Amino acid sequence: MLRRYVEQLLNVYNYIDGILVTDKNGYIEYFVTYRPDVNRLKEKNILHKHVTEIYPGLTNKTSSLMRVLETGEAILNEYQTLVTYNGQSIRAINTTMPIKENNKIIGAVDVSRYIDLPYSRQNITLKSREDAEIGGLYTVDDIITSSQCMELVKEKIPRVANTDSSVLIYGETGTGKELVAQSLHTSGKRRNKKFISQNCAAIPGNLLESILFGTTKGSYTGAENKPGLFEIANGGTLFLDEINSMEISVQAKILKAIEEKQVCRLGSFTPIKTDLKIISAVNERPAQCVESGKLREDLFYRLSVVQINVPPLRDRINDLFFLVSYFIKQYNGFLDKEIIGIDEEVEELFKEYAWPGNVRELKNIIEGAFNVASSRFIQKRDLPEYITNPLMLNQEKFVSAPLNVSALAEGKGLNKALEEFEKTIISDAIESSISLVEAAKKLDITKQTLNYKLKKYGIK
Incomplete structure (x- = not known):
């Protein structure tokens, strides 16, 4: 939820180098740096850790984030020299503001402009022969x-x-x-x-x-x-x-x-x-x-x-959101956009999806979303329909079997009828198989997709 406030913040600040968002207790919920040459921290290494753990030199009294969480008052353009847990020193001008909902503090956001040598911003790099x-x-x-x-x-x-x-x-x-x-x-x-x-x-x-x-x-x-x-x-x-x-x-x-x-x-x-x-x-x-x-x-x-x-993406699911961040950064450069992430609903969809096309499919989905996204975050409406409605991929397999229309007669609608029909087919496959692997093979789906559907329909 907190990351949704980042988009509002970016509409106010046109030029920033880094963003860090914490919950009300100071635990990091979101992090991005647009200058990895200056700040080498990675979100995967610091997410859900306390801000004073990432910057060991800070205390609740010296951390602008912790002070803002305590007082509820913004701190503007404060110069800071921060030393990370891995010894990197970062000089920055920071603006820190509380995030409130119904007049209660639910978190804080810190935006940074890094202080470095002028020529560093020109992205001048020398390549060896x-x-x-x-x-x-x-x-x-x-x-x-x-x-x-x-x-x-x-x-x-x-x-x-x-x-x-x-x-x-x-x-x-x-x-x-x-x-x-x-x-x-x-x-x-x-x-x-x-x-x-x-x-x-x-x-x-x-x-x-x-x-x-x-x-x-x-x-x-x-x-x-x-x-x-x-x-x-x-x-x-x-x-x-x-x-x-x-x-x-x-x-x-x-x-x-x-x-x-x-x-x-x-x-x-x-x-x-x-x-x-x-x-x-x-x-x-x-x-x-x-x-x-x-x-x-x-x-x-x-x-x-x-x-x-080379393992498939479903067997290295930890890479999923790491790759999402990488492709978003890549397409921001290619397509000259400023998308900064995916929202929570898309996160859940990505976790549940089996990714039969692996990393290439993920990359193509991110590229497609960039073409239609109207927000700083990729949303469910920006994704292809076969991701948002998993039944789309399986409807052709149901055509040859008789559909029980009782659900339609009861006014439950087509989607509900299809769900009940899919549940019946999966239950039959489970009963006639000696293992989930065999059942998944009969259904022509991955074991991960089968586990998701078992959980979805409450099949044991």
Whole structure:
């Protein structure tokens, strides 16, 4: 609730560097800094902690926030030098005001203008030659996370980046496999060489073969002397995405090229030596790809010398609002807007949603909301309908089954009738299954979505 007052505050103050909101007892409910180069505190590390815990040098008498909470009177343009719990010193001019509801103090808000050297505000940064040569690719620092499982992925990347061993990345669609692949490249000894990426899905075998290995003039009608990706990426990294969608005949030739470290262009018998780090990715479990015949077993073993599994967003839900803040900051820059967060109703919707499209889906939803938002906070009305009404995704599955119209006859309306029908289907699935995993599979939904619906309908 307190964060809603932030929007009103921003309508008064056109230029601020940071905002901190506490409840009536001094515990932090909201924090944002627009100058992370000056204030490196992160909301995830300080949320719900007392202001004197974050700034150990402050007491209830010296903290402007605690004084305002006690007196109910605003403090304007007070100069402060604050030292954070991790030793960072911040000089700022602060204005602190009480937040009141029905004449009772329910919290306080502190807005800051940081005092720094004049040229710092020009955002002048000097890039090293090495950084420039990376060419705008992602690095391991671009992997935004606060979850342990993704931190383990980040720790693993630098350890394997400098070797020539092939790496197989497994992750559902939208989890960020290319981000991991680029980070492997930019963290290793080949970072100043080329990084070439190719999605292998839905490309006919003959065409993909010419793309990968190149062609010689006359090898087929219209063919010209042209290098393939193995040649172009020579000395660097070649990333083959969705390799489980590649035709088996091409997989055999890729295995040969990797094993022999050389390729021949189509129509040529002259071998071309290659020196590459091969990174590949699949969007289905590798063992299942092999069992179903989508991936050659011998190629799997060759590609998966090191395997990195990228967990889906539903398994690292701690990252959800961390990523929301990151994308909001990103699109504020892209679209020249000043949105500062999501409201409480959207928070609850995001917590309950199963995120089948993972991080990519979240990013697209935030971008879509930016296009229609009329407030400083993203609201429920700014979201796509399939998020705000989960039944939308399941209605097509109900068409073939007879709908009990008693709810309609009783005047409960279509939504109530659909809810009762969905509850019946879920109950039947639970009764006919030996586990929630099996029931979720029958219903073609994730286990997290099933748990949400069980809680929603009170099904035990």
